[in-house]
Amino acid sequence: MSILLNSSTIASIPVWIFWLIILVAAVVIEISTINMVTVWFALGALTALLLDLLSVSLTIQVIVFFIVSILCFIVFISLVKPRFSSEVTGKIPTNADRILGQKAIVLYRINPLENIGQIQVLGQIWSARSLDGNEIETDTLVEVVDISGVHAIVKSLNDTK
Structure with missing residues (x-):
């Protein structure tokens, strides 16, 4: 050595x-x-x-x-x-996170049974699912509360509940 x-x-x-x-x-x-x-x-x-x-x-x-x-x-x-x-x-932040909390318009009826629905938020079109599992009609104002994969999870702002 x-x-x-x-x-x-x-x-x-x-x-x-x-x-x-x-x-x-x-x-x-x-x-x-x-x-x-x-x-x-x-x-x-x-x-x-x-x-x-x-x-x-x-x-x-x-x-x-x-x-x-x-x-x-x-x-x-x-x-x-x-x-x-x-x-x-617990989460890795992405650019998609910027839609959280944003208001959006339902472009195509959100129906959890048929697994369909689209919204427009910040000029982008996203596949969408409802937070409570209820159907949300076209032209309804919604808020994006979460993102799950490629789907925006939304809640209706037109509900009076």
């Missing part, structure tokens, strides 16, 4: 180049993925690279690389991920 890990080289390359390769590889992988998977290794490699430039021993650099990488991972999992995760809200 002493051949691979002496004070100035790793596998016959300068230590700072080794850390730079790890840093660049982690950044390239991070950029090419949707999820955060290697950013903590990039931060660990950057820290180790800076330590090498300050002539800190290779053993300390390796230890700091792992400590920084693990700490960054723990911070991400415990503090950052819950704030951006859909698990917190």
Whole structure:
């Protein structure tokens, strides 16, 4: 192991180049993925690279690389991920959510028994189902209360109940 890990080289390359390769590889992988998977290794490699430039021993650099990488991972999992995760809200927000709470006009009678119905909301035509399972006639004013798949779930605003 002493051949691979002496004070100035790793596998016959300068230590700072080794850390730079790890840093660049982690950044390239991070950029090419949707999820955060290697950013903590990039931060660990950057820290180790800076330590090498300050002539800190290779053993300390390796230890700091792992400590920084693990700490960054723990911070991400415990503090950052819950704030951006859909698990917190239970739903993944989409552009379709903008129709929630909007008023709409029934274009085609909503009939749960025949599984038909259409509304127009914000200039878009949506398949619709009634919230209470009742039929809603054409030209009735409704409010969108939920979205289920590709269907707007609506309640009639003309009811006097």
